[in-house]
Amino acid sequence: MDAYRRVLSIPGTAAVLLLGLLARIPFSTLGLLLTLHTVLTLERSYFEAGLIVAASTIGTTVSSPWRGRLLDRYGLRRAVIPSIVIQPLALIAASLATYEALVLIAFVGGMFSLPVWAIVRTSLSVLVPASLRRSAFALDSMTTELVFMAGPAAITIAALAITTQVCLVIVAALIALAGIGLLIADPPTRSDQVMLPTKLPPALAASEGAAAAQKEGYAEQRVAEDLTTGQIPVVDPQASASARAALLSLGGMAALIATAVGSTTITATDLSLVAILERAGSTGLIAPIMTVWCAGSLVGGFAYGAARRTIGPLWVLLALGLLSIPVGFVHNPWLLGVAVFGAGLALAPIITATSESISRRVSEEVRGEAMGWHGSAMTIGAAVGSPLFGAVIDGLGPAWGVGTAALLATGVAAAGLIATGIRRSHRRRVLQGRFGEVA
Numbered sequence: 001m002d003a004y005r006r007v008l009s010i011p012g013t014a015a016v017l018l019l020g021l022l023a024r025i026p027f028s029t030l031g032l033l034l035t036l037h038t039v040l041t042l043e044r045s046y047f048e049a050g051l052i053v054a055a056s057t058i059g060t061t062v063s064s065p066w067r068g069r070l071l072d073r074y075g076l077r078r079a080v081i082p083s084i085v086i087q088p089l090a091l092i093a094a095s096l097a098t099y100e101a102l103v104l105i106a107f108v109g110g111m112f113s114l115p116v117w118a119i120v121r122t123s124l125s126v127l128v129p130a131s132l133r134r135s136a137f138a139l140d141s142m143t144t145e146l147v148f149m150a151g152p153a154a155i156t157i158a159a160l161a162i163t164t165q166v167c168l169v170i171v172a173a174l175i176a177l178a179g180i181g182l183l184i185a186d187p188p189t190r191s192d193q194v195m196l197p198t199k200l201p202p203a204l205a206a207s208e209g210a211a212a213a214q215k216e217g218y219a220e221q222r223v224a225e226d227l228t229t230g231q232i233p234v235v236d237p238q239a240s241a242s243a244r245a246a247l248l249s250l251g252g253m254a255a256l257i258a259t260a261v262g263s264t265t266i267t268a269t270d271l272s273l274v275a276i277l278e279r280a281g282s283t284g285l286i287a288p289i290m291t292v293w294c295a296g297s298l299v300g301g302f303a304y305g306a307a308r309r310t311i312g313p314l315w316v317l318l319a320l321g322l323l324s325i326p327v328g329f330v331h332n333p334w335l336l337g338v339a340v341f342g343a344g345l346a347l348a349p350i351i352t353a354t355s356e357s358i359s360r361r362v363s364e365e366v367r368g369e370a371m372g373w374h375g376s377a378m379t380i381g382a383a384v385g386s387p388l389f390g391a392v393i394d395g396l397g398p399a400w401g402v403g404t405a406a407l408l409a410t411g412v413a414a415a416g417l418i419a420t421g422i423r424r425s426h427r428r429r430v431l432q433g434r435f436g437e438v439a
Contacts, residue, residue, distance in 0.1 A: 003135040003306050013127050013136065016187045020120035021143040023182060026174035027116065028151030030056065033171060034094075034106060036156070037164035042099050054383060055103050059110025061379045067115040068122075068372025076119060076182065076189055079368075084179035086112040091172035095165040114179050118371040123187040125359045125367055137355045138305020141348040142298050149294045153287065189368060247361065247373055250423065254416050255357040256377045258313040261412045262320055262350035263381025268389035268405030269293075269324055269343060275398035276336070285333055292337045296344025304349035313353040314416040320346035321409030328403035351378070 008014050031053050038049035070079040090109030097105055120140060128136040159167050247256060273293070277286050304311070323346050326339040355374060362370040385405065393401040 001306070003132060004139065007128060007132050007136045007139060010127055010132075012187065013124065015185065016120060016123045016127065017136075017139055017143055019181060019185055019187065020116060020140060021147060023114070023116045023120075023178035024144060024147045025151055026171045026178060027114070028148045029155035029167075029171055032152045033155050033159065033164065033167055036159045037094070037168060038099065038102070040159065041164045042102070044099055048099065050387070052099075052102055052106050056106040056110040057379055057383045059107040060113045061110075061376045061383065063111045063113065064115070064118070064372035064376040064379070065369050066372070067113075068118040068368040068370070068375075069366075071115060071118055071122065071189055071368035071372075072366055076186055079115060080119075080179050080182050083112050083114040084176055084183070087114060088172035088176045091168050091175070095168040114175060114182075115368075115372065115375075116178070116182075117375045118368050119182060119187065119189065121355055121359070121371045121374075122189045122368045126188050126190065130360065133359060134307070134310070134352060134356050135305040137352045137359075138301050138348065141351045141355075142301045142305075144351075145294055145297050145301065145348055149291065247358065247370060249361070250420075252358070252361050254420070255313050255354050255361070256373065257412065257416070258317045258350065259354040259374055259377035260381035260384075261409050262317050262354070263378045264385035264389075265320055265324055265405045265409045266347060266350075267382045267385035268392075269327060269340075269402045271386065271390055271393060272327065272398045272402035272405075273336075273340065275393050275401065276331070277333075279398060280331065280333075282333060289333070289337060289340055293340040293344045293347075296341035297347035298344075299341075300345035301348025301352060303345075304352055310356075311349075311353060313350065313357050314413045314420065316346055316349045316353040317409055318413035318417065320350050321406045321411075321413060324402055324406035324409070328399035328401075328406070 034052050034056060035049040038044045038052050067079060067083075087109050090105050090112070094102055094105045094109070121137065124136045124140060125133060155167060155171075158170075247253065270290075273289055274286055277283060277289060304316075320343075324343040327336070327343050330336045330339050354377075355371070358370050358374050359367060389401045389405055392404055
């Protein structure tokens with residue numbers, strides 16, 4: 001508990017977490033609401049509803065890194081204002097549009113989706129020191145889990161009671177309010193927003209000035225880990241930084257792949273649970289089983305955030321794959337509850353581990369863009385996993401849906417860990433050879 005107490009004692013952290021929780025509420029309902037609107041109000045098929053959700057997802061995926069880059073360059077307010085105007089208007093238009101027009105409207109709405117994920121994670125990385133960042137991200141993952149437990153259920157009840165058209169207008173208003181709340185709160189996304197300039201001692205200032213003056217042969221930018229603000233450049237602050245260069249490294253690609261495959265596995269498990277219970281004639285147990293799954297995620301996220309050792313994203317992905325395999329082999333509702341609780345233990349940790357890994361690989365100047373790429377990887381994983389493993393469920397049965405996704409996650413994680421081990425061994429041999437030559 002000490003790690004979480006220390007995180008929440010940092011000024012501004014609790015407010016950012018609460019703001020993220022409230023701002024995510026309308027977004028937790030969008031996918032299901034668009035589906036219900038297409039099926040119930042427009043009287044189209046679930047396949048056609050899936051195309052609407054896919055259009056919205058593609059828009060969000062394409063725009064997330066771009067919106068994160070705006071956050072880095074121009075600050076929160078200039079990044080948020082277009083979303084406050086365009087996305088709510090798109091949802092209001094969606095409530096009145098024909099199906100054909102709805103495809104384009106959903107895409108535009110996704111393109112200008114409020115970048116809540118990038119804002120919250122970037123702000124936490126500024127407020128919280130690197131040593132506590134895992135715990136802060138775990139808290140954010142757990143609050144997100146609570147939102148996605150309650151949001152879809154609430155919007156289903158509301159859609160059946162007051163029509164999907166009214167619900168779209170309500171969600172549009174909630175998104176506008178969330179954006180306005182972010183504008184008013186203006187959580188910090190850069191270190192200079194939460195600290196005063198520091199005057200260095202004369203000797204250190206002279207040393208830093210001499211180092212910064214070396215234009216040739218000196219390309220490294222040293223970074224200090226401040227106790228309050230995270231990463232603050234102290235040498236050559238004008239040096240250009242690139243999120244893409246950092247994420248295209250082996251470690252960065254491993255984190256993004258783990259994010260996408262983890263999201264795919266979670267989506268496949270979600271679909272498979274519904275199909276398993278529907279085939280067993282136990283549709284009334286869908287909500288309780290999903291709640292148990294989310295409870296496992298909360299427990300796992302809490303434990304992971306409190307851990308003192310860093311556990312890499314590939315190891316967490318391996319755990320997610322192995323813990324998800326039993327879900328496909330049980331049919332008794334009680335045993336299924338135990339299995340999904342176990343599978344949920346690695347759900348929040350995979351989001352936390354990948355977020356932390358990516359945040360550590362990039363400098364502060366481009367962290368918003370990096371968090372945008374992380375969000376895109378999650379969205380791509382879900383977008384690919386839904387039709388792919390939906391087809392597996394249709395062709396081979398529900399157990400194969402979660403089973404093949406779990407095996408995929410296990411295989412990708414194992415391959416990544418083996419490749420990482422081989423690379424480290426090669427580096428060790430090279431360094432030993434170089435030191436041997438010097439000796």
